[in-house]
Amino acid sequence: MSYSAPPPQQPGGNPYGQPPGPYGRPQQPDQFPQGQFPGRPQGGQSGGFGGGHPRPPARRGNVGLGLLAGLAAALVGGGIYAVILSNVTFQVGYFTFGIGLLAGLVAARIAGPNPVVPVVTAVFALIAAYLGQILGIALLIGKTFGGASFVDVLVEDFSAVHDLWQEGLEPISFLFFALAAFGAVTGAKKAAR
Structure with a gap:
């Protein structure tokens, strides 16, 4: 059995340690590299020789919860769109892109990368844009005719609305609906990265 030769002597007499400082003790670094500590191996394992427990796999997103959150975000965006439409005299359809973008970002952030999320959030954005326009008309009718509640207008005269x-x-209205769907797909793809 043969043994390897010991390493050559370094100045200061300690072949395995750091050179001594000005007072005879080895110099200690002020900080360790981020995530590294003395006596702890790299790679996230807790054992000294590659043993220990490996890191758990990355958690996958919850698609159902993500889609539910995307639907809620789309409906909130549609409500904001309705309030905006009821207070202006012209159609501001570019906000539909924001409805879709919001729905896609929220859904994909929670659901993670899933090919279903952009498609479903695009449908949610289309529905929210439609509901936003319908609610905007109902709010405008309510303001115009004696301050009636938009709920009363919707319940009693939905066919008229x-x-x-x-x-x-x-x-151009169809362009605005396309912008809502495009915003949802764009938001979902950006957030899923």
Whole structure:
């Protein structure tokens, strides 16, 4: 059996340690590299020779919870869109992109990378944009006719509100719906990275 030769002597007499400081003790570094501590191996294992427990696998997102959160975000965005539409005299459809973006970002952040999330959040954004326009019309009718509640307007005359929405459809309205779906897909892909 052969033994390897000991390392050559370093100045100061200690072949395995650091050179002595000005007072005869080895110099200690002020900080250790981030995440490293003396006596602890790298790689997240707790044993000294590669033993110990490996790190648990990264947790996958909860798709159901993510889609539910995306639906809630889309409905909140649709409500904000309705309030904006009821207070202006022209159609501000570019906000539909924001509805979709919000829904996609929230859903994908919680659900993680999943190919279903962009498609479903695009549908949620389309529904929220439609509901936002319907609620905006109902709020405007309520303001115009003696301060009636938008709930009363929707419950009693939903067909009239829907007919007003259909009369107001223009080719650019379909562009705004497409922007809502595009915003949802874009937001979901950005957040899933």
